[in-house]
Amino acid sequence: xxxxxxxxxxxVLLFPLLSAYAQDVVFVRNTEAQSAEGKxxxxxxxxxxxxxxxxxxxxxxxxxxQIKRLRKLNVVAVIASADxxxxxxxxxxxxxxxxxxxxxxxxxxGINREHDTSQLRIWSxxxxxxxxxxTPSNQPKVLHISNDVTLAALSGLDLPAVSTPGCRLxxxxxxxxxxxxxxxxxxxxxxxxxxxxxxxxxxxLVPSMQLTDRSWIGQxxxxxxxxxxxxxxxxxxxxxxxxxxxxLDGHYAxxxxxxxxxxxPYGNLDYxxxxxxxxxxxxxxxxxxxxxxxxxxxxxxxxxxxDHPDRFSICIHGNNHSHREFGSYSDVPLSEQIIGIQQGxxxxxxxxxxxxxKYDRVMVFPxxxxxxxxxxxxxxxxxxxTVNSLNVPLGTPFPTDPLFLLRPYTTAYSQxxxxxxxxxxxxxxxxxxxxxxxxxxxxxxxxxxxLLNGGNDTFNAMADRVNHMAPxxxxxxxxxxARHMYLLRNRRDGGYDIRMLSNEISLxxxxxxxxxxxxxxxxxxxxxxxxxTIDGSTRTVTPLANTSVLRLELPPHQTRLIHLNSVTxxxxxxxxxxxxxxxxxxxxxxxDFRDMVLSRHRWGRAIIGxxxxxxxxxxxxxxxxxWYVPAGITIAGIVAIWYLVRRRKRLLFxxxxxxxx
Numbered sequence: 001x002x003x004x005x006x007x008x009x010x011x012v013l014l015f016p017l018l019s020a021y022a023q024d025v026v027f028v029r030n031t032e033a034q035s036a037e038g039k040x041x042x043x044x045x046x047x048x049x050x051x052x053x054x055x056x057x058x059x060x061x062x063x064x065x066q067i068k069r070l071r072k073l074n075v076v077a078v079i080a081s082a083d084x085x086x087x088x089x090x091x092x093x094x095x096x097x098x099x100x101x102x103x104x105x106x107x108x109x110g111i112n113r114e115h116d117t118s119q120l121r122i123w124s125x126x127x128x129x130x131x132x133x134x135t136p137s138n139q140p141k142v143l144h145i146s147n148d149v150t151l152a153a154l155s156g157l158d159l160p161a162v163s164t165p166g167c168r169l170x171x172x173x174x175x176x177x178x179x180x181x182x183x184x185x186x187x188x189x190x191x192x193x194x195x196x197x198x199x200x201x202x203x204x205l206v207p208s209m210q211l212t213d214r215s216w217i218g219q220x221x222x223x224x225x226x227x228x229x230x231x232x233x234x235x236x237x238x239x240x241x242x243x244x245x246x247x248l249d250g251h252y253a254x255x256x257x258x259x260x261x262x263x264x265p266y267g268n269l270d271y272x273x274x275x276x277x278x279x280x281x282x283x284x285x286x287x288x289x290x291x292x293x294x295x296x297x298x299x300x301x302x303x304x305x306x307d308h309p310d311r312f313s314i315c316i317h318g319n320n321h322s323h324r325e326f327g328s329y330s331d332v333p334l335s336e337q338i339i340g341i342q343q344g345x346x347x348x349x350x351x352x353x354x355x356x357x358k359y360d361r362v363m364v365f366p367x368x369x370x371x372x373x374x375x376x377x378x379x380x381x382x383x384x385x386t387v388n389s390l391n392v393p394l395g396t397p398f399p400t401d402p403l404f405l406l407r408p409y410t411t412a413y414s415q416x417x418x419x420x421x422x423x424x425x426x427x428x429x430x431x432x433x434x435x436x437x438x439x440x441x442x443x444x445x446x447x448x449x450x451l452l453n454g455g456n457d458t459f460n461a462m463a464d465r466v467n468h469m470a471p472x473x474x475x476x477x478x479x480x481x482a483r484h485m486y487l488l489r490n491r492r493d494g495g496y497d498i499r500m501l502s503n504e505i506s507l508x509x510x511x512x513x514x515x516x517x518x519x520x521x522x523x524x525x526x527x528x529x530x531x532x533t534i535d536g537s538t539r540t541v542t543p544l545a546n547t548s549v550l551r552l553e554l555p556p557h558q559t560r561l562i563h564l565n566s567v568t569x570x571x572x573x574x575x576x577x578x579x580x581x582x583x584x585x586x587x588x589x590x591x592d593f594r595d596m597v598l599s600r601h602r603w604g605r606a607i608i609g610x611x612x613x614x615x616x617x618x619x620x621x622x623x624x625x626x627w628y629v630p631a632g633i634t635i636a637g638i639v640a641i642w643y644l645v646r647r648r649k650r651l652l653f654x655x656x657x658x659x660x661x
Contacts, residue, residue: 509557
């Protein structure tokens, strides 16, 4: 901490007190039993970090005294079941509104044919005539989102329909109403989210919805389906809460290329050409660097990285990259994986010293995500995050909660930030990208050097698409994204709540006034006393009830680097980093031969494709255990090295002595 007048640590509070100044949502109830839809709504409200307060209209309690109590809150939305309408105060929205606040929107859900038609007309401003039965054969195929500019990237999209309305809302044409969502079949369209303009605030109406497609539940690919299921509720709460809901501090994106080391070119990867494309199309590339390659970087390529940190960065990609070296413990025991992490970090430290290129303490596991216990050791060794195709550890069941699918990040496993990424070597779903953009999720994309065969046009188009969806997207390194992985929400006292997801965050006050932040994080110390580092000065905070909250005052346009120290640190200088083991040596050079030679020829790419598509790696793993296979690999490695050396000598006579940018 630099100066008591600049940053002040005032007190330690219980982490639940973060919700004390969160914005409030009133749930109008006429029964203690909550329907399945009501429970989903409560989960969505909690997802955005809002606090639920109940208003009982069943008659057992005085509605006037309840409303008087609720008026003291800062209510951002009211949610009511359709069966509570007859007992509701018609001007409830106005009565709950505080002075100088915007009108409070109301969501009415669970509408079915049994509800009083006159009540629907009153609350919808005569926009709804009735709710009629749907024909059994009329099964929705898509959920259509209207062309509404407030919906940003979602505007006009079609999502897979996973639920069907219990009845069809029959509308009366009105300039004061708008259908935001509808389910469409081959012959009909039925509204599932209607917005009407009311005197006391807008009213949103949703018919009862029944889940019809469960195939996506618990599947990593089910993001669009999960959003479809919850879309009416997500759009309403997102629109109502605004900055008072949990959100990141900006839109972030990254493109990662797995495996290359710093040599020009690396297969189809031409570093100066990639830099030119990044500058033209505005994106950033991270190289997922195999630590085994720590001592063979081309100084000229390293200079590109040092000179352009806004475009190039490095993260950690395993250690030796010997197949799935951080896989099942039956194949690679945890003790070996711990040694691999330590050696990989030690090698990266040496790489950083010798090349002058900084690396991010972010792990991309080779060939797939590691088990949960390995996550814990990554965190204890000070890594900020892991980024993989899956954010759920190997051997852990994928969650069935639909809301889990809506965030590509989680800290549920060993309290390590785990983020998922999308491969651009296969078509990327336009719908998934739009959902990520709408929710403010970081968009993490990756490929291998083979994607760049014939140039970078494939990814240039993807970068343009992301930038078009969110023009304010900040393309940056995985490390910088990890430092901005904290949830932020406004407080009604003018301050901000922060929930740290990474063990290190970069917090900036971009306003013209001093700001107060209440920073919460789960306890990470076995001793119960986490050590905070703020701009290099260490303070300790004693947690209460296994939680801690830090109060931080930040002057205008100032940034603070806030770090939560790890339990264990690795001492890179004590770790053996030399290349040992014939198997690792042969695998790395054979991989170089594949990427730097075979991949540049059509016949070579055909061989690689046949290998990948026919279980070549599994066969290789089985045969490596036989004595004659390592011998064959050795011979092949020698041949590959001989070929590369000869080729490099020939290129030395053709290439310029420096890289021009």
